[in-house]
Amino acid sequence: MRIWTERPAETDVEAVVRRYFSLLRTGRIHEAEQLIDHSPVRHVIKSLWAAAVDVTADGDEESGSAAADEWEQDRSWLGELGLADFHWSDTGSHVYVEITHRAQVIEVALGFWVKPVDAGWVIAGPSTLW
Numbered sequence: 176m177r178i179w180t181e182r183p184a185e186t187d188v189e190a191v192v193r194r195y196f197s198l199l200r201t202g203r204i205h206e207a208e209q210l211i212d213h214s215p216v217r218h219v220i221k222s223l224w225a226a227a228v229d230v231t232a233d234g235d236e237e238s239g240s241a242a243a244d245e246w247e248q249d250r251s252w253l254g255e256l257g258l259a260d261f262h263w264s265d266t267g268s269h270v271y272v273e274i275t276h277r278a279q280v281i282e283v284a285l286g287f288w289v290k291p292v293d294a295g296w297v298i299a300g301p302s303t304l305w
Contacts, residue, residue, distance in 0.1 A: 176211060176297055179296040196285075226283035258275070259280050272287075
């Protein structure tokens with residue numbers, strides 16, 4: 176995880192988010208987790224799957240259907256995801272990025288924020304925004 180001594184510029188944050196997402200798409204989850212002050216990536220991937228295939232994760236988990244764990248067993252579908260537009264808050268401390276599946280924007284976006292820590296500034300997240 177990179178720590179900036181000064182608040183990072185929007186372009187720096189967007190570069191880290193792009194790298195994070197690139198690593199997710201190729202299944203390099205552990206490396207993606209190392210880039211940011213992160214929430215567990217499992218919930219992110221599960222949310223992306225649910226939005227990409229338009230299933231309800233809770234219903235599938237309870238029913239035990241193939242879709243309930245398909246997103247974990249075969250992550251090739253991650254390669255069909257892409258980044259769309261970045262949307263910054265007025266304060267410049269939060270950004271969310273729209274996600275595409277097969278070039279269509281899906282219902283979930285990923286949110287990141289610039290967070291002060293003792294040593295400087297880090298990028299935290301992602302949150303999943305529905």
